[in-house]
Amino acid sequence: MTDGKSGKPFRLAYAPGVTPAKWANVWADRLPDVPLALIAVPAAEVVRLLRDGGADAGFVRLPVDRDGLSVIPLYTETTVVVVPKKHAVAAVDEVTMPDLADDELFHPLDDAIEWVTRPGLAAFERPATTADAVELVAAGTGLLLVPQSLARLHHRRDLTYRPVSDAPQSQVALAWPTDATTDLVEDFIGIVRGRTANSSRGRTPASPAEKPAQRQVRKPAQGGSGRRAVPASRKGKGHRPR
Numbered sequence: 001m002t003d004g005k006s007g008k009p010f011r012l013a014y015a016p017g018v019t020p021a022k023w024a025n026v027w028a029d030r031l032p033d034v035p036l037a038l039i040a041v042p043a044a045e046v047v048r049l050l051r052d053g054g055a056d057a058g059f060v061r062l063p064v065d066r067d068g069l070s071v072i073p074l075y076t077e078t079t080v081v082v083v084p085k086k087h088a089v090a091a092v093d094e095v096t097m098p099d100l101a102d103d104e105l106f107h108p109l110d111d112a113i114e115w116v117t118r119p120g121l122a123a124f125e126r127p128a129t130t131a132d133a134v135e136l137v138a139a140g141t142g143l144l145l146v147p148q149s150l151a152r153l154h155h156r157r158d159l160t161y162r163p164v165s166d167a168p169q170s171q172v173a174l175a176w177p178t179d180a181t182t183d184l185v186e187d188f189i190g191i192v193r194g195r196t197a198n199s200s201r202g203r204t205p206a207s208p209a210e211k212p213a214q215r216q217v218r219k220p221a222q223g224g225s226g227r228r229a230v231p232a233s234r235k236g237k238g239h240r241p242r
Contacts, residue, residue: 009035010184013050013058015043016130017077017112017149018172020059026191034184042129043112050177057176057185061112061147070178074192077147079113079167082137085160089143094163104142106133112147112170119145119167130154 010027014020020038027036039055046058047065062073081100083089089099097119105120108127123142127133133144134154147170151161174192176185 009037010057010188011037011039011055012188013039013041013046013055015046015059015061015112015172016040017147017153018059019149023188023191027188030191030197031184031187042110044110047175050175056180056182057174057188060173060175062171062173063114064173064175066175068178069175070181071173071175072189072192073171073173076169076171077149079145079164079169080148080151080161081164082134082144082146082151082154082159082161084137084140085158087143089162090160092162094165096166097164100143100164106136106142106144108133108144112150113145113168114170115168134159 024036043061046060049055050058089095100120103120104123106123108130110129130150137144138158
């Protein structure tokens with residue numbers, strides 16, 4: 001088991017475009033004795049790395065084969081089209097897929113978006129990677145649809161991007177081998193979900209404490225009026241009530 005005593009790091013893999021820095025900073029504050037090793041790998045390799053024991057947890061882009069994995073969907077990214085700055089698309093705030101019907105669009109082999117029907121015209125080749133496709137867009141040979149984080153990752157001064165309002169979107173999730181759900185994995189899940197350091201981290205909570213017994217109110221005797229009894233010594237003739 002990976003823990004502070006063994007000195008081994010907690011290994012976190014992540015797909016391109018995912019920025020784990022904010023979670024890594026919280027980890028460093030809460031578990032300073034356990035190093036966090038960040039492993040950047042292609043999106044298609046994260047699941048294999050988890051199954052081979054090369055990482056304890058990882059950020060993946062859905063869908064993935066979930067066999068043997070636990071998966072927590074986290075957020076969905078806006079899909080954008082990457083274009084040269086002089087392209088007509090650069091003059092508008094957003095576009096739709098029909099707006100791209102006459103444009104050639106690259107479909108890299110590591111495409112992070114799951115398409116049912118791709119818009120536009122197929123480009124002359126399928127680049128091996130998104131980075132290669134961005135280079136071709138810069139050369140003016142076509143456009144590229146990607147999650148917004150990948151457009152930012154491969155930013156160039158001669159390119160820009162615009163949201164595509166009706167395009168499918170990429171969802172990012174946290175995954176780990178189900179049979180290797182260690183305490184440190186639970187710690188990281190808690191960080192990602194925004195739990196405080198003192199939370200139960202998803203473990204079975206202790207039984208709630210019993211509520212204090214309520215103070216019992218003495219009821220009047222059955223058949224009584226509920227008024228306070230008057231002592232016998234004050235019931236005599238001539239007694240004046242106060």
